[in-house]
Each structure stands twice: as C-alpha cells, then as structure tokens.
Amino acid sequence: MADSTKAALVISAYDRSDTWEQSLEQSILAGLSIGHEVELVNLLDLGWVTEMSPAERRAYHTENPAIDPMVIDQISKVKAADTLVLGFPTRNWLPIPIMKGWFDRVMIPGVAFTFDENRKLQPNLDLETIGGVTTYDMSRVEVRRIIDGGRRIILRSLRANIPKRPRRVWLSLYNAQQSKPEQRSAFLSRVETQLATL
Amino acid sequence: MNILVISCHPLPESFCWHVRSVALDELGKRHQVEHIDLYQPIPQRTPPEQVDALVFVYPTWWAGLPAALGKWLEEFCASVGYQNLKKVVAITTHGSPRWVNWLIGRAGQKVLMKGIPRRVGRRCRSRWIAFYNIDRSTPEERQKFSQRVREKLAKL
Numbered sequence: 001m002a003d004s005t006k007a008a009l010v011i012s013a014y015d016r017s018d019t020w021e022q023s024l025e026q027s028i029l030a031g032l033s034i035g036h037e038v039e040l041v042n043l044l045d046l047g048w049v050t051e052m053s054p055a056e057r058r059a060y061h062t063e064n065p066a067i068d069p070m071v072i073d074q075i076s077k078v079k080a081a082d083t084l085v086l087g088f089p090t091r092n093w094l095p096i097p098i099m100k101g102w103f104d105r106v107m108i109p110g111v112a113f114t115f116d117e118n119r120k121l122q123p124n125l126d127l128e129t130i131g132g133v134t135t136y137d138m139s140r141v142e143v144r145r146i147i148d149g150g151r152r153i154i155l156r157s158l159r160a161n162i163p164k165r166p167r168r169v170w171l172s173l174y175n176a177q178q179s180k181p182e183q184r185s186a187f188l189s190r191v192e193t194q195l196a197t198l
Numbered sequence: 199m200n201i202l203v204i205s206c207h208p209l210p211e212s213f214c215w216h217v218r219s220v221a222l223d224e225l226g227k228r229h230q231v232e233h234i235d236l237y238q239p240i241p242q243r244t245p246p247e248q249v250d251a252l253v254f255v256y257p258t259w260w261a262g263l264p265a266a267l268g269k270w271l272e273e274f275c276a277s278v279g280y281q282n283l284k285k286v287v288a289i290t291t292h293g294s295p296r297w298v299n300w301l302i303g304r305a306g307q308k309v310l311m312k313g314i315p316r317r318v319g320r321r322c323r324s325r326w327i328a329f330y331n332i333d334r335s336t337p338e339e340r341q342k343f344s345q346r347v348r349e350k351l352a353k354l
Contacts (some may be wrong), residue, residue: 051265119334
C-alpha cells in the first residue's frame with residue numbers, strides 16, 4: 001500500500017531567544033504537519049557545533065566523510081526526508097553562521113553529491129521539496145543591492161544537488177526587527193498556510 | 199599600511215594554508231601585518247580604526263564563507279570601528295568551476311567585495327583573487343595561482 005504521508009525535516013536556527021521569531025518554528029511545524037510526518041531539529045537546542053573540525057575536513061575526501069555522531073544522525077534524517085525546510089534569520093546578507101555550519105558539515109560527499117571518476121560532482125539528494133523561511137535584518141532593496149545569500153544557497157546551490165527538479169518555497173520578511181506586530185502575525189500565518197499546501 | 203590577514207582553513211596541510219603563508223610572506227615585506235587564524239582564535243591586537251586593509255584567505259564552501267568566517271563577519275558588522283578601511287582582498291579556493299559559481303550565486307564574493315565596503319560606509323577598493331576547480335587541479339595550476347597571489351599582493 002502506498003503511503004501518502006510524506007516525511008518533512010525542519011532545521012530551525014532562530015537564535016535570538018525571547019523574540020517573536022521563535023514562533024516561526026511553531027508556524028513551520030503547524031503548516032507542514034498537514035500532509036507530513038515532521039521531524040524537527042533545533043540547532044541551538046541540539047548544541048550544534050558551527051565549525052567543521054580539522055578531523056572532519058581531513059575525512060571529507062575519504063570514503064567515510066561523516067565521523068561525528070551528531071552529523072551522522074543529521075545525514076540519516078536528510079536521507080529519510082521528502083521535504084526539507086530551513087528556518088533561520090538572515091544577517092549581513094547571509095544565513096547566520098550556525099545554519100551555514102549545518103550545510104558545511106552535513107551536506108558533504110555521499111550526502112549532497114558524489115564525485116565521479118573525473119572528480120566531477122554528481123547530484124545525490126533525493127528531495128521533492130526544499131524551502132527556506134527567513135527574516136532579514138534589512139530592506140529588500142538593501143538585500144538586492146549586495147546578495148540574498150540564503151536564498152541562493154538553498155534555492156540554487158542545494159537545488160543543483162537534487163537530480164529531480166524539486167519544488168521550491170521561499171518565505172521571508174524584510175526589516176524583521178522593525179516590523180509591526182500585525183506584519184509579524186501576518187507573516188506567521190503566511191508561513192503556516194503556505195507550508196500546509198505542500 | 200596596517201593589514202589584518204584573516205585565514206580560515208582547518209588543515210595545516212591544505213592549499214589554503216600554503217597560500218596564506220605566501221600572502222603573509224609577500225605582505226610582510228612592505229606592510230605592518232597582523233594575522234588571525236579563525237581556527238586558533240586569539241584576540242586581535244590592532245584596533246579596528248587602525249586597520250587599513252583586510253585580507254581574507256579561506257576556502258569557499260557552498261558558494262559562501264565557511265561558518266567560522268561568517269562568525270567573524272558578524273562581529274565585524276557589529277563593530278563601529280574600521281572607519282579607515284581602504285582595501286578588502288579575498289583570496290579563496292573553489293572546488294567547482296567558475297561557471298558553476300556564477301550560476302549558484304557567489305554569495306561569499308558579494309558579501310566581502312561589496313557588503314564590507316557598504317557596512318563601513320566608505321568606498322574602499324576590493325580585489326577578488328580566486329582559484330576555481332581545485333578538486334580537479336594540477337600541481338602546476340596551483341603553483342601558478344600561488345605566483346598570481348604573490349604578484350597581486352606585491353602591487354597592493
């Protein structure tokens with residue numbers, strides 16, 4: 001019997017405690033729980049180590065690049081997922097370091113891609129849907145002036161590692177720190193309703 | 199000039215470490231240089247307002263900055279110093295070819311080359327010295343790149 005419920009993995013990294021941003025995690029979960037079996041990873045609660053260690057880098061181009069149990073656990077979650085949604089603040093045009101650190105350490109050879117005999121990258125991710133939910137510390141104009149780093153890394157770099165063209169979702173709020181309560185609640189409900197349609 | 203060199207690679211045997219020693223050697227001939235390795239953090243001695251140039255040496259991972267360099271950038275952006283910054287140089291290695299990086303976004307390049315001058319609120323010149331396709335490179339190509347780094351930095 002075909003199982004119609006899909007598996008969703010949510011990586012959440014809203015690092016400013018006691019702010020409204022924390023509620024975004026709940027909105028993501030509430031939205032995805034319609035039609036998904038959801039697995040949540042909160043990088044801050046997990047005590048995620050941001051930087052790739054020397055030992056990990058040394059293992060990177062070997063047969064077994066994953067050596068940290070915490071990373072191995074993340075990899076098995078990614079492999080089990082049909083949908084991957086990343087929730088994080090964007091600061092200074094980039095995903096915050098702990099989120100980037102998740103990419104650096106988890107999206108390694110054998111997971112995101114493999115090397116062929118000519119040392120060329122081959123996409124290796126089996127995901128149907130990828131998405132990002134982010135808050136910006138600046139305006140849309142200011143983001144566009146330099147680069148929208150998080151959007152690029154998820155909707156382009158990550159996507160390039162998925163052989164079957166995935167569905168892509170991007171939900172964001174500009175000038176999040178200065179936003180009014182009604183803008184925030186509108187964003188929270190937009191996140192929930194949009195993710196519920198996946 | 200007072201130059202702050204910021205390097206960020208976990209492995210001493212890496213090509214990045216080699217390039218960084220080339221950079222330190224070349225810059226040390228003419229300038230006052232302080233070096234910070236983000237994998238062996240020590241407090242910065244030069245006050246931000248005395249820094250004339252920033253030179254980054256790092257591997258590009260996922261089209262962007264390694265997370266450790268991202269952390270440093272957060273501190274940089276929160277600092278009010280660096281009013282006298284005149285130059286930003288990035289020396290970086292990419293696993294994939296140049297065209298791939300053009301397609302997927304060049305986030306690290308944009309943030310260092312355009313974002314930093316924007317943050318310090320002045321026109322500082324920026325220079326991008328990049329090595330592409332390192333995963334498939336030959337020793338000769340790497341040697342040539344080291345030489346290019348030396349020549350570019352000599353003209354700084």
